[in-house]
Amino acid sequence: MGDPGADESTSRPGSSDEEGGSSEDRPLLHQRLAVRELLDTEVSYLHMLQLCASNIRGRLQQLPQGDLDVLFSNIDEIIQVSSRFLHGLQETASKEEEQVYLVGKLFLEFQEEFERVYKVYCASYDQALLLLETYRKEPELQQEIQSIIEAVVPQAGPSGLSFLLVIPLQRITRYPLLLQRILENTRPDASAYPVLQRAASALQDVNANINEHRMRKEVASKYTRVEPLSLRERLARINTHTLSKKTTRLSQLLKQEAGLVSRTEDKEFDDLEERFQWVSLCVTELKNNVAAYLDNLEAFLRFRPHECDLDIPGGSVEQYSNLARDLQREAFLEFKQRLESLVWRPLCSLAKALVGPQNLIKKRLDKLLDFERVEEKLLEVGSVTYEEEAARHTYQALNSLLVAELPQFNQLVMQWLGQILRTFVALQKDLAEQVLQRAEGCVAQLPHHHLSEPAFRKLVEDTLGQTGNQLHVYRENFEKVLPPPTAQPLLPGSERQVQALLSRYGPGKLYQVTSNISGTGTLDLTLPRGQIVALLQNKDTKGNSNRWLVDTGGHRGYVPAGKLQLYHVVPSEKELRGQAGPHQDSQHPTPEPPSAPVCSVPAVTQVVAVYPFAARSSHEVSLQAGQPVTVLEAQDKKGNPEWSLVEVNGQRGYVPSSFLARAPSPAPWGWTLPS
Amino acid sequence: MKPGKNPEVQVKGWIPFKIGQPKKQIVPKTVERDFEREYGKLQQLEEQTKRLQKDMKKSTDADLAMSKSAMKISLDLLSNPLCEQDQDFLNMVTALDTAMKRMDAFNQEKVNQIQKTVIEPLKKFGSVFPSLNMAVKRREQALQDYRRLQAKVEKYEEKEKTGPVLAKLHQAREELRPVREDFEAKNKQLLDEMPRFYGSRLDYFQPSFESLIRAQVVYYSEMHKIFGDLTQQLDQPGHSDEQRERENEAKLSELRALSIVADD
Numbered sequence: 001m002g003d004p005g006a007d008e009s010t011s012r013p014g015s016s017d018e019e020g021g022s023s024e025d026r027p028l029l030h031q032r033l034a035v036r037e038l039l040d041t042e043v044s045y046l047h048m049l050q051l052c053a054s055n056i057r058g059r060l061q062q063l064p065q066g067d068l069d070v071l072f073s074n075i076d077e078i079i080q081v082s083s084r085f086l087h088g089l090q091e092t093a094s095k096e097e098e099q100v101y102l103v104g105k106l107f108l109e110f111q112e113e114f115e116r117v118y119k120v121y122c123a124s125y126d127q128a129l130l131l132l133e134t135y136r137k138e139p140e141l142q143q144e145i146q147s148i149i150e151a152v153v154p155q156a157g158p159s160g161l162s163f164l165l166v167i168p169l170q171r172i173t174r175y176p177l178l179l180q181r182i183l184e185n186t187r188p189d190a191s192a193y194p195v196l197q198r199a200a201s202a203l204q205d206v207n208a209n210i211n212e213h214r215m216r217k218e219v220a221s222k223y224t225r226v227e228p229l230s231l232r233e234r235l236a237r238i239n240t241h242t243l244s245k246k247t248t249r250l251s252q253l254l255k256q257e258a259g260l261v262s263r264t265e266d267k268e269f270d271d272l273e274e275r276f277q278w279v280s281l282c283v284t285e286l287k288n289n290v291a292a293y294l295d296n297l298e299a300f301l302r303f304r305p306h307e308c309d310l311d312i313p314g315g316s317v318e319q320y321s322n323l324a325r326d327l328q329r330e331a332f333l334e335f336k337q338r339l340e341s342l343v344w345r346p347l348c349s350l351a352k353a354l355v356g357p358q359n360l361i362k363k364r365l366d367k368l369l370d371f372e373r374v375e376e377k378l379l380e381v382g383s384v385t386y387e388e389e390a391a392r393h394t395y396q397a398l399n400s401l402l403v404a405e406l407p408q409f410n411q412l413v414m415q416w417l418g419q420i421l422r423t424f425v426a427l428q429k430d431l432a433e434q435v436l437q438r439a440e441g442c443v444a445q446l447p448h449h450h451l452s453e454p455a456f457r458k459l460v461e462d463t464l465g466q467t468g469n470q471l472h473v474y475r476e477n478f479e480k481v482l483p484p485p486t487a488q489p490l491l492p493g494s495e496r497q498v499q500a501l502l503s504r505y506g507p508g509k510l511y512q513v514t515s516n517i518s519g520t521g522t523l524d525l526t527l528p529r530g531q532i533v534a535l536l537q538n539k540d541t542k543g544n545s546n547r548w549l550v551d552t553g554g555h556r557g558y559v560p561a562g563k564l565q566l567y568h569v570v571p572s573e574k575e576l577r578g579q580a581g582p583h584q585d586s587q588h589p590t591p592e593p594p595s596a597p598v599c600s601v602p603a604v605t606q607v608v609a610v611y612p613f614a615a616r617s618s619h620e621v622s623l624q625a626g627q628p629v630t631v632l633e634a635q636d637k638k639g640n641p642e643w644s645l646v647e648v649n650g651q652r653g654y655v656p657s658s659f660l661a662r663a664p665s666p667a668p669w670g671w672t673l674p675s
Numbered sequence: 676m677k678p679g680k681n682p683e684v685q686v687k688g689w690i691p692f693k694i695g696q697p698k699k700q701i702v703p704k705t706v707e708r709d710f711e712r713e714y715g716k717l718q719q720l721e722e723q724t725k726r727l728q729k730d731m732k733k734s735t736d737a738d739l740a741m742s743k744s745a746m747k748i749s750l751d752l753l754s755n756p757l758c759e760q761d762q763d764f765l766n767m768v769t770a771l772d773t774a775m776k777r778m779d780a781f782n783q784e785k786v787n788q789i790q791k792t793v794i795e796p797l798k799k800f801g802s803v804f805p806s807l808n809m810a811v812k813r814r815e816q817a818l819q820d821y822r823r824l825q826a827k828v829e830k831y832e833e834k835e836k837t838g839p840v841l842a843k844l845h846q847a848r849e850e851l852r853p854v855r856e857d858f859e860a861k862n863k864q865l866l867d868e869m870p871r872f873y874g875s876r877l878d879y880f881q882p883s884f885e886s887l888i889r890a891q892v893v894y895y896s897e898m899h900k901i902f903g904d905l906t907q908q909l910d911q912p913g914h915s916d917e918q919r920e921r922e923n924e925a926k927l928s929e930l931r932a933l934s935i936v937a938d939d
Contacts, residue, residue, distance in 0.1 A: 289744060300734065479809070
């Protein structure tokens, strides 16, 4: 590496350190030489780094960028740090006596930076070596690389790239040695001595930390791997070795549980682990709950009631339709997307990040059990095998790794969780804002936007009550399309028979046959449709209530009850249709309007004409639908309530009473109740 | 009653004269067409009413489910032992939980209002249809009866006018009259009532939809206020989405930098 130490006797002018005589000369000389060596080697070191970084790396174009990143890692950073370090060293050169002191100080200044940059480089060095292995397996590639290197750095020799890549490692480990040499040749009472001492131990610490970091990374990468093994793979992995390991662990665990063996209590670790478990629980639960929330949101967005407009154009129906559509397509969609990217995805990343530590914790426990057995064995036997020692080291490595990094892990996760929750809240607020923005335009156009909410609700309640009643009336009207059972016309010549039955049995007992009856048994009658009979018994001798005993006036016998219908000889109850006559015709000779929905609405004020009416004589007056009228008399001169005397448009006359209706209380502005 | 085949159309002398089918077109085509059109509109309205009611119900159910799952988020957080260790966490989660509970209450109120002012009225409106359909069926029955008796009369009219025939003819006419009148009454009534019922939807539903809009506005106003207050309380500056993404990336990198986190 570099020039073999240049043994130049640099006797500088003015260096008058000849005071102590020859016994002090040699240490001083060595010291000087050591310092000189430090400087010179730093120069050539930096030069080599630059060659690697630019010439060699630049020419290794056939390798993918990812590989180059691994091979050369953060060599650029090292170059930067080294350049500055070198500059600092060169500045001390002019300082003569103070030089050693300044050198020591310089090292202390750079301690942190050295650790930072070399840590990274050294940690990735192992991976770089693996890469080089793979290259060696491809002779062509290997040849190309070799020729490039030989062109640039002939002294690299056959080891090629690995020779070059190891240089930074060698350098950082050399610093303590160089410092040591300087220190050895410095008088303990010299002012520079303490500084140099500190510098030497500092650089040793740096190396120790770098190694520790490297080892942890190695251990971590071995055990954090999530390997989805199939059952077969798992079975294949079981061999006597693993089996024995597992059974040993199990027995150790059992011994612990049984109190036969004391457990290695590590409160610090246990607390850490407990916190980690809670943090994991938090993440997992939150992730699941957010997933459920998103599912429900999706379900909610699937239903589109606003697509049904009941064929009602305009008005609040259209407003609602438009608003709901906008909300679904834009506001809610955006909300969902933002939720997914800013809340759900981070939670997934968090959940994945939990896996590594979980595996390590498990492994640590396994190794702990191994470790404890080893300790036992040590006590019993006095020695342990190499493998057992290795188990101990692994346990310790895992333990220190976890203890070092779990606190930070927990903290980071908690911070991130806090961030995610705050985002969740912000998204809700934004959604509400979006909805309100879009609804604003809508609301201003609603007929009752000026009403307060309680007043509006009362209004709606009242209105719905009224309109509900009107629906009831519609329903009743439709039900009354079938009037009370239409009686069949009487058979010719049967009036006298009916009278006879009527006088004998009374009106309530008369029934009419609704369809032809063909009697089968000897006691059954055969009757045509329209025949009138009188009921004697509404069940037969066996108690069957479907077979009735009747009297036709001439014969007696049984008929099926289903074919009989009560026969009204006189119109009995009042009906909306105001029917009259012996035959319950559904048609009345006078103009018969379909019954108006009678609104049982309170606060009656005004009478209006519901249907148009054309006056047919001078006694009558014409009406238009919806016209308000004044009722003068609710019956005609003969007292017939079917006609009313009204005044309308300054004219007076009779109109059919059923054409009038009480108008409901003044309709709320914007809503006209069906009139 | 399906619009379509009009059995009145008979080609005289072409098709053997069937008992029960009158030759005279007893219901004018225009009337029949009007009837079918009006009834058709109502049938569509019935379907739409049913569908709207169902969709509204499902939508509000999903809405409730969403709110419940939001509450579960804060509930589970609150029950995590971390709350005992970490005061800041506890404060944040408590505030969140309070907000969620309040939102759920408002949501319930919103859903109740929708139930009362939209779903119930829809149900009521829909309840008229079975009666209407029955009425239409009865009219159809009456029509069939009418046709049958009309055919009978025509049969007798065509026969040689003997004494017994005349008597039977007279009887048939007597039978026909009330049936015809019955049909005509039903027909007229339905022709009058159907459009009016159809038209009644316009005014009937206006309040419902206005109420629906207002209920949403009330709810989201509360939501805006509650979550606005909460963001202030949690000291959340108004980040843009890009900023948030970057924050997430940063956190992830920090985590990945740890050795104990597996590289992915």
